[in-house]
Amino acid sequence: MLELAALVVVLRGSRAEQRVGLLYAFAAYVRDRTSSFPPPVRFKRRAPVMRGLFQGKAVSFQLPPSPQIGNRGLILPLMALTQQLARVSPRYLEQCRAAAMSSPDGDPQWDPPSDDTLDLDWAIWELLWFYRRMQPDADQIHVLQRAIHGDPDGNVDFLDHPEVYDGFDAPPAVLRPPAVSQVARDLATIELAPLFERLPAYREVGGFSGFIEDPRQYLVDHFILLQDFYSTASEREMAVVTWID
Template identity: 80%
Template sequence: MALTQQLARVSPQYLERCREAATVSPDGDPQWDPPEDDTLDLDWAIWELLWFYRRMQPDASQIPVLEQAINGDPDGSVSFLDHPEVYDGFDAPPALLTPAAVSQVARDLAVMGIAPLLETLPAYREAGGFSGFTGEPREYLANHFALLQSFYSAASEREMAVVTWAD
């Protein structure tokens, strides 16, 4: 079983309906089922991108932005989503970014460029990075980063929250 980073854009109203469903359900099922168009599976790309930054540019300002984009906010409580119908329980439970936090992350991601980091790719691979990756990871990382930027941009424009989890 492969772990992948999952994101869902949801309205505060949808989260409240899930919270209420979990409260009245005998097993706490929040009836979590966001629309497919509002979900994103980043595979493992964002984790590798974080490792890549930490190894090649450890002081990069992009690291906290990427961490927040996938880890949520520490005070964004969605404990009612800690349920087997939402995620497999292998990693930390789902976390939340409020619409205000989503807007900030979207702004920060919009001005980020990973091209300078990708220039260090040969040295990273020589140091053992992407050891299990066959082929050229540049396009894979660039495409998944563009998906992350686009996902947060749309969430911000629609004033939505983002729920993050690994599955």
């Protein structure tokens, strides 16, 4: 318990992708202490479930009978942190701003339609780690980072509220419609095939160690979702809000 408390303190002072690495390290520590740790959901392995509290929320995680599972998913079933996006109109953002200003607790009444939201799981984070290790100078890194992190000057502080996200990571950020159009164009130029040529070398140095199957389809499927999401947002002249939850 003391180790987990220390981890929370460190995580709250770290950036999003640093936190994922710290979570991995903590999971490895737990693995070494318990000789077991939780697998990704898609392994579908039946196992006992432990429950507890994290930042006041109930969490649960599986303890599989074998420790032979790699990085991805070590903490995912425990923390359930994934990359989230929402397409919203500038008018909707202003409505949320007005709601926050008039609410006693600053609640922006954030509730975008489900058809305009996207859960990217960990796919784009995994893709970024892949690029950084095998093609660290690739322009695609900046494009993907912007697509999931937004712009720093979005002025959406009113979305920093527990009804919008759980507060574990940085507050939501936004890309305004002109920026969304640029990101959509940039995403449309990305071809993953050249990167996948480096997949065997990446796996030799420990990349995708948590994947039993070939990770390409998982990455491609979520990348296409990201491309389509931004393409639609651009066509509809919408903003994109990004956060981790």
